[in-house]
Amino acid sequence: MLVAGIDSSTQSCKVVVRDAETGALVRSGRASHPDGTEVAPSAWWSALGEAIASAGGLDDVAAVAVGGQQHGMVALDAEGRVVRDALLWNDTRSAGAARDLIAEFGAEQLAERTGLVPVASFTITKLRWLRDAEPENAARVAAVALPHDWLSWRLRGYGPADESELGPVLEELATDRSDASGTGYWSPFTGEYDRELLAAALGHDAILPRVLGPDESAGRTPAGALVGSGAGDNAGAALGLSAGPGDVVVSIGTSGTVFSVSDTPVTDPSGTVAGFADAAGRFLPLSATLNAARVVDTVASVLGVDFDELARLALGAEPGSGGLVLQPYFDGERTPDLPDATATLFGMTRVSFTRAGLARAAIEGMLCGLADGLDAHRALGVDATRVLLIGGAALNPAVREIASTIFDVPIVVPEPGEYVADGAARQAAWVALGTAPDWTVSTVAELAPRPVAVVREQYAARR
């Protein structure tokens, strides 16, 4: 029996087809997403079709589930059409709305009600922005979904009447705990939506996706495949990796995320660690930065080198990059909450300012922000015995090596793969088999920690 998992992430859509019993990878495919922090959901739908085709289709799969970038605002009207392009998790225009919500409700109360202190990334702030900036669009909103909810709904044959078999049945929208927990109007403590907060943000109530449990199916595709509940991408990766006690996952994709699986919900009124739910009935404390793999992309492009050469340059410089420190806030920043920040290069001398120094400082700066995230987890009682390094930039040997000079626990690199899509495939297997699959994950490298104190010290000094 075959099952499929999908990761509709910020930069691309990835599909894996796996054997439900053994987890063996049978086929895979991918397609790119458009750039930008405001995207027409139809572009995700086209990319999904392209990725499915490049994975050989889904005609022979018994079940499918979708993991996706979290928080994106997919606002639908009564006809099931999107009211405007989706604002993504990395769109910072709703920073003022986040401040307004905190002023109205208080950071502590919001953390207690939803597990989150609003920042521009979370859906609730995007709805408030819509209410204030585009009131005519806000008034038309009949339902609010997230990227994975909307794609799962479309896969099941729902959508605008002229684009789908089953039409705009908004009550058929479904999500899961992990993605609901990133909205800012769902409580990981009660498992219920907080409709007062939704109405305070959007200006009125709206249909919200039914929240499914980890082993529940949302329904079937028109071809008859079961559709699993799906997940937010980070929770999908935790499931795909079988992350357990002591594991802290560091994912370096468009976002940099640090997360762990917890049996109890976590509340951080400072907002550094978000109290998300996971995709298996537990919780997923997480901190996220806006600047991760693209910091490496940007510096490689400025230096005019490919990733291999960037790695060679970075590993040719000493830890600490001769005092060069890149605070890599190219896209503003979320943790720390500095939505309007820009990147800054400190410590330039005629000796330190070299191509190799810049290459290394880029990777060090990006990783220091994530090491700060790990510290914040520990401060909340999270046990970290190893870091599992995943995401596109984890393919880079310099990122792995430099991580071992920054984190004080072993860096374990799982076999390169699509762990979000794999987590979704596990959910698909779960609904198809009736039991959670027990697939194994192999690792390709383990780097012992050899922290060089100056790297984090000089980064902290520039904060």
Ligand SMILES: Nc1ncnc2c1ncn2[C@@H]1O[C@H](COP(=O)(O)OP(=O)(O)O)[C@@H](O)[C@H]1O
């Ligand atoms: N060898 C590499 N070294 C550094 N970065 C890489 C490498 N391979 C891919 N990337 C980067 O990883 C990113 C894509 O990672 P991915 O985890 O798929 O992101 P997302 O989930 O946000 O779409 C891109 O920015 C890409 O340039």
Ligand SMILES: O=C(CO)[C@@H](O)[C@H](O)COP(=O)(O)O
């Ligand atoms: O906002 C968050 C988590 O809170 C991001 O992790 C997004 O979920 C996007 O993930 P990538 O596409 O960068 O992997």
